[in-house]
Amino acid sequence: xxxxxxxxxxxxxxxxxNLSAKVDGQQILKGVNLEVAAGEIHAIMGPNGSGKSxxxxxxxxxxxxxxxxxxxSFQGQDLLQQEPHExxxxxxxxxxxxxxxxxxxxxxxxxxxxxxxxxxSPMSAMEFYGLLQDKLKExxxxxxxxxxYLNDGFSGGEKKKNEILQMMLLEPQLCVLDETDxxxxxxxxxxxxxxxxxxxxxxxxxxxxxHYQRLLEYINPDYCHVMLDGRLVRSAPGxxxxxxxxxxxxxxxxxxxxx
Amino acid sequence: xSDKPLTQPEPIEIGAYTAGWHDAGAKYSFRAEPGLDxxxxxxxxxxxxxxxxMLDFRLRSLKHFQERPMPWWGGKIDVDFDSxxxxxxxEGQSSRSWDDVPDEMKQTFERLGIPEAERQSLAGVxxxxxxxxxxxxxxxxxxxxxxxxxxxxxxxxxxxxxVREHFGTVIPPEDNKFSALNSAVWSGGSFVYVPKGxxxxxxxxxxxxxxxxxxxxxxxxxxxxxxxxxxxxxxGCTAPTWTSDSLHSAVVEIIARPGSRIRYSTVQNWSNSVYxxxxxxAVAMEGATVEWLDGNIGSQLTMKYPSVMLVGEGARGEVMxxxxxxxxxHQDTGAKMVHVAPGTTSRIIAKSISKxxxxxxxxxxxxxxxxxxxxxxxxxCDALLLDRNSRTDTYPYIEVDEDSASVGHEARVxxxxxxxxxxxxxxxxAESEALALIVNGFIEPxxxxxxxxxxxxxxxxxxxxxxxxxx
Numbered sequence: 241x242x243x244x245x246x247x248x249x250x251x252x253x254x255x256x257x258n259l260s261a262k263v264d265g266q267q268i269l270k271g272v273n274l275e276v277a278a279g280e281i282h283a284i285m286g287p288n289g290s291g292k293s294x295x296x297x298x299x300x301x302x303x304x305x306x307x308x309x310x311x312x313s314f315q316g317q318d319l320l321q322q323e324p325h326e327x328x329x330x331x332x333x334x335x336x337x338x339x340x341x342x343x344x345x346x347x348x349x350x351x352x353x354x355x356x357x358x359x360x361s362p363m364s365a366m367e368f369y370g371l372l373q374d375k376l377k378e379x380x381x382x383x384x385x386x387x388x389y390l391n392d393g394f395s396g397g398e399k400k401k402n403e404i405l406q407m408m409l410l411e412p413q414l415c416v417l418d419e420t421d422x423x424x425x426x427x428x429x430x431x432x433x434x435x436x437x438x439x440x441x442x443x444x445x446x447x448x449x450x451h452y453q454r455l456l457e458y459i460n461p462d463y464c465h466v467m468l469d470g471r472l473v474r475s476a477p478g479x480x481x482x483x484x485x486x487x488x489x490x491x492x493x494x495x496x497x498x499x
Numbered sequence: 500x501s502d503k504p505l506t507q508p509e510p511i512e513i514g515a516y517t518a519g520w521h522d523a524g525a526k527y528s529f530r531a532e533p534g535l536d537x538x539x540x541x542x543x544x545x546x547x548x549x550x551x552x553m554l555d556f557r558l559r560s561l562k563h564f565q566e567r568p569m570p571w572w573g574g575k576i577d578v579d580f581d582s583x584x585x586x587x588x589x590e591g592q593s594s595r596s597w598d599d600v601p602d603e604m605k606q607t608f609e610r611l612g613i614p615e616a617e618r619q620s621l622a623g624v625x626x627x628x629x630x631x632x633x634x635x636x637x638x639x640x641x642x643x644x645x646x647x648x649x650x651x652x653x654x655x656x657x658x659x660x661x662v663r664e665h666f667g668t669v670i671p672p673e674d675n676k677f678s679a680l681n682s683a684v685w686s687g688g689s690f691v692y693v694p695k696g697x698x699x700x701x702x703x704x705x706x707x708x709x710x711x712x713x714x715x716x717x718x719x720x721x722x723x724x725x726x727x728x729x730x731x732x733x734x735g736c737t738a739p740t741w742t743s744d745s746l747h748s749a750v751v752e753i754i755a756r757p758g759s760r761i762r763y764s765t766v767q768n769w770s771n772s773v774y775x776x777x778x779x780x781a782v783a784m785e786g787a788t789v790e791w792l793d794g795n796i797g798s799q800l801t802m803k804y805p806s807v808m809l810v811g812e813g814a815r816g817e818v819m820x821x822x823x824x825x826x827x828x829h830q831d832t833g834a835k836m837v838h839v840a841p842g843t844t845s846r847i848i849a850k851s852i853s854k855x856x857x858x859x860x861x862x863x864x865x866x867x868x869x870x871x872x873x874x875x876x877x878x879x880c881d882a883l884l885l886d887r888n889s890r891t892d893t894y895p896y897i898e899v900d901e902d903s904a905s906v907g908h909e910a911r912v913x914x915x916x917x918x919x920x921x922x923x924x925x926x927x928x929a930e931s932e933a934l935a936l937i938v939n940g941f942i943e944p945x946x947x948x949x950x951x952x953x954x955x956x957x958x959x960x961x962x963x964x965x966x967x968x969x970x
Binding site (some may be wrong): 280300301302304323324325327328329333334336339340342343344345349350353354357358389390406410 | 632671856916917918919921922924925926928929930932933936939940941942943944
């Protein structure tokens with residue numbers, strides 16, 4: 241089931257072919273196909289348990305999930321053969337649904353380590369702090385943010401903003417946002433979506449996994465897909481599909497998919 | 500923006516021991532026969548040309564060492580006392596100039612970065628090689644202020660009255676088996692005296708290196724801060740990795756007179772063949788503060804519990820301790836706080852990390868005597884386990900005989916979660932580096948209190964630790 245035919249003139253960023261995966265013996269992904277071209281933003285929607293978060297984590301290389309079939313090509317290379325840190329260094333970034341708390345590690349120290357991990361020679365401290373300050377400003381975050389411990393005692397909204405900060409600083413080629421909008425109030429949602437929009441570029445692709453169309457209204461995806469029971473069952477250009485779902489829920493699509 | 504991250508030490512690379520090389524060309528002008536008896540003690544004392552009272556002190560200590568049974572608690576001490584060399588005197592004299600230190604030894608200390616650290620950030624440096632000090636120097640401005648910073652043997656020769664008055668008063672030979680051993684065969688170590696009101700605002704450092712196989716190192720340190728004085732003393736230790744065991748058994752006595760403050764920082768990075776059985780204790784008089792910062796990264800077995808006897812009103816004691824136990828290591832460390840006077844306060848923060856089959860033990864005592872009105876103590880121990888088979892134990896003893904005292908105690912054990920590792924790796928950080936980052940974060944509450952000067956030294960040790968272990 242080829243869901244999306246990309247413009248052949250655009251270079252393929254991500255190509256997922258018949259991907260299946262399981263966790264704790266349970267098959268979650270049952271043959272996912274998706275192709276994302278450079279510069280495109282794709283939204284993947286679906287009800288709870290449909291497998292959309294699993295897809296994000298499998299792409300990032302979370303070892304709790306076992307890939308049972310299919311293939312993923314990322315910038316022409318076999319993604320599934322790469323270690324999680326290699327995927328990151330090669331330009332894949334996942335914004336976590338539940339960012340992990342690590343006490344004692346300042347955001348500045350963490351980000352500098354992460355940034356230098358992908359560079360041949362380390363960035364100087366001065367240059368790094370200049371860069372960090374710029375990004376903090378863009379996200380309307382205070383300078384003192386960088387001395388806080390990584391997600392330690394952060395509110396849900398702060399954690400999500402922190403994910404966007406990391407994304408902006410690391411400048412990945414492919415961003416996978418796993419329910420970044422959940423738990424955000426309207427103001428935070430705006431800040432996050434502005435951050436995502438600023439990341440938009442012809443060389444970068446973004447995959448947004450989400451429950452609601454809310455975030456998508458701010459971002460205007462190129463394509464929307466619906467995931468049901470481990471497969472992408474519908475897709476359409478623009479935001480229309482997301483709006484339909486917001487109006488009608490997933491039932492209609494489920495009926496059509498089963499028909 | 501805070502500049503805190505700039506001064507932070509780089510992550511500790513949890514790799515192979517890298518100070519395990521030895522200097523094969525080392526020359527000794529004297530090497531006692533292995534094993535310990537009265538002859539060895541008499542021979543040492545005579546060679547050092549000591550006063551009779553010191554010889555008597557040594558002999559009394561030897562007798563106690565021989566009679567005293569091994570501690571029944573703590574780690575497994577499997578030392579063949581008969582095969583240890585108790586006195587290894589390297590060639591040459593203790594010198595004030597690196598130029599006069601024999602080349603091999605000089606190279607050793609160069610390789611460990613000591614002269615460089617001295618130039619950059621220290622008020623004075625001592626370097627001991629096996630049994631004797633080979634270098635001791637204090638910058639002129641501190642000497643003019645009346646500060647004494649000498650190796651202990653020189654201290655005894657030049658300031659016999661002060662030494663005789665205080666030596667063995669904080670830790671008598673009879674305190675424990677290993678304080679008795681040290682008292683019998685002590686050699687080297689530091690003698691520090693800071694006169695009234697003198698604030699030595701950059702640290703003094705002593706560096707201890709064991710080089711020989713089956714060596715015993717028994718340095719003896721006495722630090723006295725007179726009224727209102729301040730001094731920060733840093734101690735660093737490494738040794739080659741030998742297949743047979745070495746023994747390091749130091750005694751450190753600290754006397755903080757009224758209103759003074761002494762900080763004593765150790766980064767112990769002995770190789771895995773060293774037994775590190777050390778007694779460290781301070782007396783804090785009225786309004787005085789003693790802080791022990793105790794980092795234990797190396798050794799096969801360490802048993803060390805820096806203590807503060809809070810004997811003067813309002814005295815304050817603090818121990819911050821970091822222990823890191825890898826395969827084949829047991830860090831049995833902790834602290835003791837004894838509150839005797841009213842209004843005394845103490846704080847113990849102990850953090851341990853166990854990796855692989857490593858074992859860490861926190862063993863601590865807070866004792867509040869009757870009459871120590873309003874004494875306050877807080878104890879906080881955190882253990883981090885990196886692997887399924889890593890082990891940690893906690894033995895916090897608290898004895899309170901004073902109703903108006905308050906004591907708080909918290910202990911936690913945590914593990915590095917797969918989710919934490921995955922999160923860091925998703926940001927491009929490789930597995931070993933991710934682990935180091937988590938470990939550094941765990942000890943950060945302690946390392947962030949280090950002055951920059953100390954961070955420089957710690958960085959140096961960590962770089963050595965990383966050398967050759969980065970794949």
